[in-house]
Amino acid sequence: MQILVTGGAGFIGSHLIEHFVRGGHDVIALDNFVAFYNPGIKEHNVEVGRAAAEEGHGSYELIRGDVRDEEQVSDLIKSVDVVFHQAAQAGVRTSVEQPQKVNDINVSGTLNVLEAARNADVERVVVASSSSVYGKPEYLPYDEDHPTTPVSPYGASKLAEEHYTRVYHEVYGLPTVSLRYFTVYGPRMRPNMAISNFVSRCLNGESPVIYGDGTQTRDFTYIDDVVMANTKLLRNDAADGEIMNIGSTDNIAIQTLAEEIRDQLSPDLELEYADRHDADAEHTHADISKASELIGYEPTTTIRAGVEKFTEWYRQNRDWYEPLVRNS
Numbered sequence: 001m002q003i004l005v006t007g008g009a010g011f012i013g014s015h016l017i018e019h020f021v022r023g024g025h026d027v028i029a030l031d032n033f034v035a036f037y038n039p040g041i042k043e044h045n046v047e048v049g050r051a052a053a054e055e056g057h058g059s060y061e062l063i064r065g066d067v068r069d070e071e072q073v074s075d076l077i078k079s080v081d082v083v084f085h086q087a088a089q090a091g092v093r094t095s096v097e098q099p100q101k102v103n104d105i106n107v108s109g110t111l112n113v114l115e116a117a118r119n120a121d122v123e124r125v126v127v128a129s130s131s132s133v134y135g136k137p138e139y140l141p142y143d144e145d146h147p148t149t150p151v152s153p154y155g156a157s158k159l160a161e162e163h164y165t166r167v168y169h170e171v172y173g174l175p176t177v178s179l180r181y182f183t184v185y186g187p188r189m190r191p192n193m194a195i196s197n198f199v200s201r202c203l204n205g206e207s208p209v210i211y212g213d214g215t216q217t218r219d220f221t222y223i224d225d226v227v228m229a230n231t232k233l234l235r236n237d238a239a240d241g242e243i244m245n246i247g248s249t250d251n252i253a254i255q256t257l258a259e260e261i262r263d264q265l266s267p268d269l270e271l272e273y274a275d276r277h278d279a280d281a282e283h284t285h286a287d288i289s290k291a292s293e294l295i296g297y298e299p300t301t302t303i304r305a306g307v308e309k310f311t312e313w314y315r316q317n318r319d320w321y322e323p324l325v326r327n328s
């Protein structure tokens with residue numbers, strides 16, 4: 001199949017690409033290499049896609065461009081069957097500082113993708129949404145009927161993306177799906193997230209820093225499970241028009257996570273605490289039964305197994321990854 005992955009040089013996009021190319025698909029990545037974190041990580045992600053293509057499976061083409069560029073997006077989408085829209089200004093805190101910019105990229109960018117896809121008659125558009133749309137928990141785990149009251153401009157922008165995505169299915173019959181990812185981690189993950197920070201600091205003999213008192217909980221989803229959910233949508237129309245949680249097998253308190261990583265890597269370190277940001281969610285925990293029923297989504301990586309895999313990968317890739325992570 002011909003596939004477009006927007007944000008294809010990013011963390012999740014590049015894993016999707018690696019998997020699709022290895023599966024024999026022809027993939028185009030669109031990315032503007034924004035310096036939200038060290039773009040050196042994205043350059044490396046691109047090499048991973050190229051290497052997969054060189055092994056002789058599918059093909060890989062990188063387009064440096066912007067989802068806000070209507071003409072470029074429309075030209076690219078004409079040649080593909082399926083779009084996985086990952087491009088976004090991620091990160092809750094940036095959105096508090098620059099809400100208009102985030103709206104522009106996330107909402108207008110998504111609208112460009114949907115509009116081009118409608119005109120080109122693509123087979124499916126899969127949009128990356130976020131657990132941030134839920135905001136304040138009224139009950140846990142969140143199912144998709146839980147009220148959506150985002151507590152950050154980022155969450156509001158993701159909710160708007162979802163609404164447009166659903167409306168394009170209802171009004172124009174475009175096959176679309178929104179996936180609400182719950183904190184995704186794994187090799188090549190974004191810097192400045194709890195797991196990459198804790199592992200990096202502990203391996204360097206520095207205390208892991210917890211924002212808040214550490215009682216907040218997160219549903220951390222291993223990248224392979226996210227790739228699996230997206231892959232199931234390549235040829236499956238069972239979730240068209242739907243919004244689904246993509247979470248993990250369980251959730252964990254940040255303090256417990258920090259302690260476990262510390263105990264494994266550098267047991268003598270004390271935990272450090274810093275101020276919690278108001279826009280950070282208090283708890284996230286996904287009910288994944290909808291995705292399980294519709295597309296057979298079954299996450300397999302527990303947080304402990306995933307952190308172990310990430311730490312092992314970090315050790316093996318420390319030479320190039322660590323300087324970039326710590327300079328982000």
Ligand SMILES: NC(=O)c1ccc[n+]([C@@H]2O[C@H](COP(=O)([O-])OP(=O)(O)OC[C@H]3O[C@@H](n4cnc5c(N)ncnc54)[C@H](O)[C@@H]3O)[C@@H](O)[C@H]2O)c1
Nearest residue numbers: 007010011012032033034066067087088128130181183184
């Ligand atoms: N990682 C997570 O925990 C998580 C959780 C929930 C939702 N998401 C969503 O998943 C998607 C991918 O996230 P990620 O963690 O891989 O982030 P990422 O920042 O690594 O990837 C996003 C990519 O989009 C690119 N991009 C940004 N603005 C662009 C623009 N205007 N035009 C073209 N490309 C642009 C960036 O350069 C980057 O490479 C995002 O939509 C994000 O909101 C991620």
